[in-house]
Structure formats: structure tokens, C-alpha cells
Amino acid sequence: MNLEEYKIDNININTCYYIPNFITESEEKLLLHEINKTPTIRWTQLSNRRLIQIGGVPTNKGMIAEEIPKIYQTYIERINDLNIFKEHKANHILLNEYLPGQGILPHCDGPLFYPIISTISLGSHTVLEFNKQQNDDDSYKIVKEFKLFIAPRSLLILKDNLYKDYMHGISEITEDNLDDPTLKNVVTKISESSNVLARSTRYSLTIRNVPRTSKMKLKFFK
């Protein structure tokens, strides 16, 4: 696969790739089946989404690697085969679940990760919003820059300045108007009369590299 063909090039940023249909419908179905089997206790419930850490829990001291189930490891390897992470191979997945109306506040992913995010989406589309933080003397404001339409089964790769200089987030809304001119990637028209698309439950597999990972097993002493 030649990644350069998938570069989003109308946002003046060189570091964004969007690959529709990166996985097939049957792969999506198998992943959704696996996710739905996960015991509730493995999920961390936040106020506006649920998440599961796969591969360990990154901390500012590094991460103790935990075994990654085979079905997820397959996709880590598929991402590593694209060679975007080079020697900083992907070794971690943060799995997010969003019900319609849930989202994630604008944020940067920060220093726990090597600065590349690769995201496989499942179940529903969403719209990812990119903002910049503008600091005044004693306050700051968030300036909306652009949005990307993220289809189920797609892969999105963000890196370099898009990782460091922009915040990303998902508004807590239940539908998206695809005629929004700030949406920067091509989306297909749903119908002549209305271009509003309702969200359903979406899962994102955010696949990253956690530097300073040790293979040490946790030991418990009495």
C-alpha cells in the first residue's frame, strides 16, 4: 500500500493520512464480536466514553507489557507493516467506545506515546475536530481549525505537527451535517434533500507506540 496516495493534502499539513475501508466488513464484524464479549470489569467508564487499555497501562515511568490477544495483535502488525512507526513499533491499543451523543474533549495525546496515532474505526462514523490553543496573557481560547469525517473501517494516521500543535476532540452530538464546509476530506452525498448522518455506537482502536516498555512480569510478594 502506498500511503502517499492517502495523504489529506488540502489542510496545509503534511502529516495526515486517511484510508477508507482499511479493514473489511467481516473483519469489522469479528472485532465487534470480540469487543462485545469483553467482561464489563475490563472497561474503564468515564463520564463520556468507556475505554480498555490493551498491551499495558502507559505511565510516565514507562509501561509493563501485557499480552495482547491475537485478534488485536493482527492489526498492530498490519499497522507496523505500513512502516510509519519505523523502529518505534506499535505496541499498545487504547480501545474507546462512544455511544451516540458521547465524545472526547479537545486534547493532545501527550508525552506517554511516540507522536503518531493510528486509529481504526468500527461500528459508526464520527467527525474528528482539530483545534489550536491560543494563549493570551492570562487566559487561552480554543480556535477551531478543521474537521475530518471518519468512516467505520477506515484508518486515520496523524503525526508530527498535527500531533504536537493541534488538539483533537469529538463533540458530544448525535448526528453530523456532511455539508459542513470545515469538513476537509471528501464525503459522499447521502441524499439530495438531507446530508445529515446519525451516529451509532462507535469503537476506535487507537494504535500507538509506548516508549520504555519493559517485558518484566508483575510479581506479587506476600
Ligand SMILES: O=C(O)CCC(=O)C(=O)O
Ligand atoms: O476515538 C478517536 O478516534 C479519538 C480517540 C482519542 O483521541 C484518544 O484516545 O486519545
Ligand SMILES: [Fe+2]
Ligand atoms: Fe487523542
